[in-house]
Amino acid sequence: MENDCSLPAGSAPCIDERQFSIMTTGKNKSRIHCADDSLAGAVSQRACVYSGARVVLNPVTDAVHLVHGPIGCASYTWDIRGSLSSDSEMFRQSFSTDLKERDVVFGGEPKLAACIDEIVEKYHPPAIFVYSTCVVGMIGDDIIAVCKEASHRHGIEVIPVESSGFISGNKIVGYRAAGDALLKLIRPKEGETVEKTRKLNYLGEYNLGGEKWLVESYLREMGIEINVAFTGDSTVADLKKAPGACLNLVQCTGSMHWVAMSLDQEYGIPYIDVNFFGAENTAESLRKIASFYGDDEIMRRTEALIEREMKKVRPVIDRYREKLTGKRAAIYVGGAFKALAIIRQLKELGMEVMFTGTQTGKQEDYEQISSIVSEGTVVIDDANPAEIEKFLLEKDVDMMAGGVKERFLAHKLGIGFVDHNHDRKDGLAGFEGAIRFAREVYATTCSPVWERVKKNPFEEVQD
Amino acid sequence: MLDCTPKEPVPSDAHTIGKINPVKTCQPVGAMYAALGIHGCLPHSHGSQGCCSYHRMALSRHFHEPAMASTSSFTEGASVFGGAANLKTAIKNVFAIYHPDIIAIHTTCLSETIGDDLPTIIKQAEIPEGRYVIHANTPSYHGSHITGFSNMCRGIVSYLAESDGNPKKERANIFPGFVNPGDMREVRRIVTEMGVPSIMYPDTTNVMDSPLLNKYEMYPGGGAKIEDIKDSGNSKMTLSLGAWSSDEAAATLQDKCNVPGVPLKIPIGVKATDDLVMAVKEGFGVEVPESLEIERGQVIDTLIDTHFQYEGKKVAVFGDPDIVIPLTEFLITMGMIPKYVITGTPGNKFEKIINQMLEEAGIEGSKVRAEGDLFELHQWIKEESVDLLIGNTHGKYIARAEDIPLVRVGFPIFDRAVQPLMPITGYRGCLRLIEMISNTLLERRDRDCKDEDYELIL
Incomplete structure (x- = not known):
């Protein structure tokens, strides 16, 4: 399968000023530039x-x-x-x-x-x-x-x-x-108070594909109630109860860290980072939450839940790993939190992450990303399609995870695609989501359609 | 579920002050789509980058294709001091990195409010030899995406079309209007079938419906070639399809190069397709080939064979004026009753044209609205329901809330694939519309009828 780059040979697909927004792990000693404004003239994937x-x-x-x-x-x-x-x-x-x-x-x-x-x-x-x-x-x-x-x-x-x-x-x-x-x-009106509870708020959870409900069902089984999520399936009345929580979980770090810090300052609610993308992350996060409550019964229930769910997830992941081992993946998503989670899941599936980037990553996010990908992985901030295309081809990628703007680009290049953005309809969080994600990755990477792409009788046979 | 529209009818003459559930979007996305119909063109959005992202996303979701466009990436500085510096840098960067043959710039509400003078900025910009930069003013606070499409079409004509002063060539220009590439392909096929050479622009065939050939081309093979657009000033006439999308461009070409424009509807339905065929016949003195006569005959045959399946059914139609007008005409031919007809695009002409059609057909009690919204349509439906909705994806809320089937036609359609490749124009398009409408009603009947009424032969 031969891919031609749409750019003329010899032309640099990257604007000079963008060289510091791209790095290859193990090669560059310098720090990545991020959160810079996009260049005028860029086909930026960023929004407003x-x-x-x-x-x-x-x-x-x-x-x-x-x-x-x-x-x-x-x-x-x-x-x-x-x-x-x-x-x-x-x-x-x-x-x-x-x-x-x-x-x-x-x-x-x-x-x-x-x-x-x-x-x-x-x-x-x-x-x-x-x-x-x-x-x-x-x-x-x-x-x-x-x-x-x-x-x-x-x-x-x-x-x-x-x-x-x-x-x-x-x-x-x-x-x-x-x-x-x-x-x-x-913020409570003057004279009003919000009663403190043992419930928790779940920040940065938007209930895509019912993900909030899924995590809620785990927590309930553990004996913990969600007070309100910011903002998945929330109502105005629920949100007003937010100051009554005893703990804030922070999922989407990009959107909610600052809110969590403010809630800590204003209402004395501590927060912990959680991540429910991938079975391992989910298990870790549930344990973290349970240990905050420091209740033996909650701990016992949590371990029972994790054990039961892991028994379901492991064989599925193992089955897909057989098909996916050695396949090469790329990631381009909005926030670093998601990139990190996807990297981990793809590695669990035996895949190699060749390329990863985000629209809104911060310096420390990129350092964290660099520390978990293998040497030679391209890490990029605010990628434009020409750059994405260049690295997809250069790194001979089989599957990409991203949002709608990358989907059709990937498809045209003969590369499978999983939507990990707003357009997805099925929840990818939790143990169930880990199974679904593995299935989606498999379905697109190993789609029978690629056979017809490779075996095009109209094209001359290529070595 | 999804039934947020209150039942109490608003007073019949009270428009909503803003818009609730709009049937339009803003100018730039139309300009971007038109620009993609030039081969080797990179559309450029002169504004903040969110706009560009949204337009690309809207086009990608509808066409299931990458939609490339660059942006001036306005920040606060540019918004205070003007966007000239950003645009000049952008032009330089775009030619250096993306190597388009042509950049088609459209403005946004932001750059329009700032008052950036595009012609002057373009004159001062560094443009490599043999490359082009054109522009259209597309303030988002005026008109709709159709206005933006029209403005870019006019921009293409004013920048590029030329007349060499020689006698006009026996050739038609086709301005196809804001339609899918599948529709454009069908219109060109009809004109070609009649033995008349043509230049069509914008032409998004093989751009926004390009094949997967295992490689990615930033500038796919399709799109109108710049030399052809230039040469369109030497054509004998312009078939201007759709008053809202194409007439301004046709008028500009007439003024500039003395190529007469023939104002036609987008050929949706038998009558509008007949009009196109006759315009070509009369304009070029050619005969209607047997192949088209057969196609037309097949449509008429099908209409007669199936008319009882949809005759007398009440329909609500909404969408862009150039599509809704001929579509309503065809629904009348089908014997259906266009009960509610709405466009989000402004223009009183719309109401006049539709009302006249309804009057001629002797249909009473219908409601027609230009610059309406789906909130209003929904309230009308709550007052008196219909059997079928025809329009874009956004109609699916009403469809579900009121349990009315929806036939998807127009832009945007986010929740179904394949449709950008399949025409609703021409006689072929008639068959497709009949199939969609008839099947949808029959499916509904099969779903809802009692066991004893469940028939094998319909």
Whole structure:
């Protein structure tokens, strides 16, 4: 199977200024540059501040998510995340102030206020998140003031999310804006107190494919209750109970570390990092949680659960490892937390990770990644498609894990693909998720279609 | 589930102030799609990078193809001091790294609000010999994705098309409108079948439906060639398909190169396809080949054979105006009742055209709306339901909430594959539409009917 690179021979596929955003483990002594702004002219895979804020807050199921801007920002983010809800589906509606030229010239504040009034009248939601977009930041609409007035007028939470896209090309800034909004939402009103419990909050869990429910079922079996998840399958009322937890679990480090730290400072809730992608990670995380509670019964139940589930997972992983050993994999995902988890799972499946990168990784994330991949692995920050293509071909990759923008690129190159991003419909967390992930990796890496690709009778036989 | 639209009807004349569940998106994605219809073109989004990411994602999800485009990657600095420096750097970088033949820049709400003067910036940029940079203004706060498509088409014409002053060639330009590559391929096939050479642009065939040949080409084999676009100024006429997507570009070409534009509907349905065929026949003095007569006859035969399966059924249609108008016309031919007809794109002409069609067909009690949204459509359906929904993926919420089957037509379709490759245009497209509509209704009947009514032969 021969792959031609789409770039002309001899041309450097990487912009010079990007050389410090790419490194090969074992070769470079220097530190990777990351969280730099993307270059002008790059086919960047990165999104914007609004996008970061929206993906974090979107799973708050009974809130109205009102996008203050021209129509596009709302259209493109309409129900894009496979977050499941056990009750309200309000979050899956798309609300936009649909700003027009007139509003851009004269200001969009009156229209925003009118839209809020209309939404309250039609839906009576417990909260409205109002997202600012590029153009709103530019014309200087005071969304904080509009939200404050609307909140008084209607007696509900109307929370501004300051997410003008141009503030930064890095979604992390958006995560921070979302975090701010969440902290504002959960802060008890004067005179109110939230009762302390033995329950825990689960931060950075978005209930994609029902993953929150799965972890919840493990915890319940161990004798531990989830107070509320940030923000998978959460409601406004649940979120307000957040200060009553005794522990915060932090899953998606990129989006929630800062929130966890703030909750620690403000409410004295300690936090621990967990990771439920992969059977080993899941077992470790469950033990970590159990030991926090320091209760013998919880410990006993946890070990029983892990033993039972591992018995189911191991033979499946072993079976797929037979098929996948020696196959070569690439990873390009949003956050480092996910990259680390996938690297570990692929290694459990006997695969070699040739290439890994993230959109929003930080220095320490990349150091951690470098420490667990083998020598010669390419590590890259904010990869553009030309770079992804170059390394997929150079490293003769068989399978890639990433998001929708990489999927069709990989397919065109004759490379299998597993979606580990918002588009996936099946949960990949926990023991069940480990089995599903292994099956998905196998199904795409070893798809019978590749046989027809290799044996194309129209092409001359190649050595 | 998914039934968040309240039942209480809004006053009949009260539009929602903003939009709830829109039937449109913003201009730049249309401009990006049009730009991808030029061979060797890298679309460039002049704004912050989120926009570019969203548009690429929307196109990838619909077409199941990589959608390449670069961005000026605006940051706060660029937003304060203007995007000229970013754009010049971007142009330099793009030519150095991605080697396109042409860069097609579209603006965004951000760069429009800042007021970046693109023609001046492009003039000052370093452009390698033999390469091109074109642009279109696509402010997201005006019009819709269709407006953006139209603006980029006009941009392509104004930058590239040339007339050499010689007598016009016996050749048709085809401006296909915002349709799938499968539709474009079918339109060109019909014109070719009539023995008339053609230049089509934008042409996303073999770009947004390219084959997997075990290698990746950043610029796939398809797309309109720049020399052909230039030469389109020497064609005899332009078949301008779709008033919203193509008429502006056709008018520009007429002004610039004196190539008359023939305004036509996108050929969806028998009547609109007939109109296209007749325009070619009359324009070039060619005969309609037997092959097309047979194709047309097959459609008519099928319509007569199956009309009782869908006759009298009430339909709600929503989507882009250039598709919804001929589609509604075809539904009327099929004997169906277009009960609700909505587009998210602005333009009063839409309501006028549809209402006139309905009036001529003697259909009363239908509701028509330009610049509507699915919230409004859903409320209408709650007041009086329909048998079938026809539109894009976003209709599936209403379909589920109200238990109405949905036939997927238009953009975007995120939850079904293959459709970008298959035409709904031309006579072939008629057969496909009949098959989709009829099968969907029959499946529903088979699913819902009592055992004693369950028939082998329908």
